[in-house]
Amino acid sequence: MDYLREIQGKTTHDPYFSNTNKMMMPRCVVVNGPVIVGAxxxxxxxxxxxxxxxxSSLVLERSNCIASLWQLKTYDRLSLHLPKQFCELPLMSFPDDFPTYPTKQQFIKYLELxxxxxxxxxxxxxxxxxxxYDHKIGLWRVKTETKxxxxxxxxxxxxxWLIVATGENAxxxxxxxEGMEEFxxxxxxxSFYKSGEIFRGKKVLVVGCGNSGMEVCLDLCNHDASPSLVVRDTVHVLPREMLGKSTFGLSMWLLKWLPMRLVDRLLLIISQLLLGDxxxxxxxxxxIGPLELKNLSGKTPVLDVGTLSKIKSGDIKVCPGVNRLLEHxxxxxxxxxxxxxDAIILATGYKSNVPSWLKESEMFSKRDGLPKRPFPNGWKGECGLYAVGFTKRGLLGASMDAKKIAEHIHHQYVQ
Incomplete structure (x- = not known):
């Protein structure tokens, strides 16, 4: 590779490496371009x-494939919750024959292409x-293990340059x-759930009422299981489409003309008419309204794809928070x-893992592993450090970050 140069003769006396009987000789590779962590x-x-x-850049990935979250840790019935035009990556649209809401398999095909x-x-x-960041040489040192x-x-x-692209869902x-061992x-x-087929005829408790929890409950119903949904907090449920348009697309259009709080009121009025109380x-x-809440906390409203009707019919039962698990x-x-x-499925989400491996204290919060500076200013740190995919605005936000980072590095690269 023309953008890599391997340094020979590095010894195991380097303090960054610890040798064991089974550890091979470490090597050092100089990258003539950014290192991107996460594929x-x-x-x-x-x-x-x-x-x-x-x-040129070098992408490092801990798994054996691109988009490992999508390929290895998502359920079979998953599809994009937003129309494809809001989920495409920079410089390349989805194929014209893809549906408005591409399936998991179609999205993976798009990423591979x-x-x-x-x-x-x-x-x-x-x-x-x-x-x-090694201040003595003015470069980032990124250490990996392959087992x-x-x-x-x-x-x-x-x-x-170092670009952190491990995202919010690492x-x-x-x-x-309490009582998980005794249950x-x-x-x-x-992340281990694929299909409700293995739960056919069983009673299943789903903990978490976000988009994943709602969809897993629907999938369980479709496979003749009996799901219950734990709802511990308040939640905005909106129809996926309103007035013949995607709810997200309609929201973005309205925000061009109206203040956020007024748009929220309109969304809730339409939701009341379509979904009921x-x-x-x-x-x-x-x-707080769904858009304002998303803007303040990053909490995404649930876009209903059929789960609500199953709750109304009694096929899915709603339960309060879990106190503890007991025997039997x-x-x-x-x-x-x-x-x-018979089983419990934890739809309790994901988190960033950046603090576990990135040793810096200015850009990323140690508490949640997200950039300290809010959107749209969280993409750039100090000393050639960047972040992409931490905006809490999905693929659209990641694309915005990627364009800014490329432009910024390009100016330095050609100097």
Whole structure:
């Protein structure tokens, strides 16, 4: 590769590496361009925008494929919640024959075609364990491990620029619930859930009422399971489409002419007419409107794809928060009621893992692993550090970041 230069003769006396009997000789690779950590949509977008500017880059990925979250940790029935025009990456549209809401398989096909089109070739099975800026040489040092059944290969990549593209969904959030060891039934995070087929005829408790929790409940119904949904907090449920347009697209259009709070009022009025009073179903709405809440906290409203009708019919039961788990598959809720379930599915979301490997304190918060500066200013840090895919605005936000980063690095690259 023309943008890589491997330094020979590096010894295991380097303090950044610890040798064991099974660890191979570490190596150091100088990258003549940015190092991008993460080969998901955000990392691919950054690499493509850089390539379009004539800047080569190196993408590191801990899994064995691009878009590993989509390929390995999502359920089969998943499709994009927003129309495809709001989910395309920079410089390349979706194929014309794709539906308005592409399926999981179609989106993965699009990403694979995207990587092929821009000749993006990530280095797979590279788990970044440490990245820090070396002030003595003015470069970033990114250390990875590649493990096999018998060996661990350690590599250090050195670059002037580091682009963090691991995103907001790097690690599953698994809450600690009292009695998990005693429950006796299956407990899994949605990252391991593929289909409701294995739960056919069983009672399943889904913890979490975001888009994933709602869709998993619907999928369980479609496979003749009996799901219950734990709703611990308020939630905005909106129809996926309003007045013949996507709710998201309509919102973006209205925001061009009206203030956010007025748009929120209109969305809630239309939702009331189309969906009815969700509070009667145990789904209380927050006091803050859906767009304002998204803007302030990043909490995404649920776009209903059929789950609400199953709640109305009684096929999906709504439950309060879980107090603890008991023996013999029993669950005790905060209202004191106890019920038996065959399995529990945790639709409790994901989190950033940046603080576990990136050693810097100015750009990223150690609390949640997100940029400290709010959108649209969270993409740039100090000393050639950048972030893409942390805007809480989905693929549209990631694309905006990727374009800004490529432009900024390009100006430095040609100097």
């Amino acid at each position: 998901g949509p955000s990392g691919l977008a950054a690499a493509a925008c850089l390539k379009e500017k004539g800047v 995207y990587a092929m089109t821009f000749d993006i070739r990530p280095v797979f099975n590279q788990t970044v364990v440490l990245a820090n 096999t059944t018998t060996t661990t290969m350690t590599t250090e990549y050195v670059s002037r 690690e599953a959030v698994v809450p600690k619930i 006796g039934g299956s407990i899994m995070h949605t 969700t509070a009667r179903l145990g789904l209380d709405r927050p006091e 598959h029993k669950v005790e809720f905060v209202n004191g009621r106890t019920e038996e379930y």
